[in-house]
Amino acid sequence: MILNWIHNRETKELKCVINDNLHYITLDGGGTITRYLDGNEYVITDWEDQKYWLSANYPELGVYEPFNLPDDLQEQWMIDNNWEEAFPLFGKCPDGHYLDRLQRLAELQELKGYYDFIYEPENKLNIIMKKGEYFKREWCEENKSFYNLQPCCVFPDNPGLTPLTKEEAESYKSRG
Secondary structure: OOOOEEHHHHHHEEEEEEEOOOEEEOOOOOOOHHHHHHHHEEEOHHHHHHHHHHHOOOHHHOOOOOOOOOOOHHHHHHOOOOOOOOOOOOOEOOOOEEEEEOOHHHHHHHHOOEEEEEEEHHOOEEEEEEEEEEEEEEOOOOOOEEOOOOOOOOOOOOEEEEEEOOOHHHHHHHHH
């Protein structure tokens, strides 16, 4: 089961719309998730149970199939399967990529399909592009790296990508 979460930079909101009657919102990367169903609001106390509920009640979303393997066996599984990404704890997709806790494709969080326009970690500067659109990635001091695409439960304050015009992106190059 793959869920599509849309990030609103201004409100710091992640929103997942299932249909006209059901959507989810989180303001802290998935730490607290609120379900809006038929005009009623519920704070989800167990997101894992909710994913099973979604899978059972909305089969068009796919089946929620977490990859339950004890922590002490996960590393060996990764070695045996020549796995180089994060452990696929919340499910593995047919294309081999894993899903994160919110059921987003990991490739989304890993910025697959985006290309570095400027990559200068020593200057805490990363401008990326995709299909002619430019974005600035903010630096995460805690991780000593750049934030990924959207907030998550590990980095709920992730600001996401800052859209830039081509001229703004190119102006960073000329500062060199």
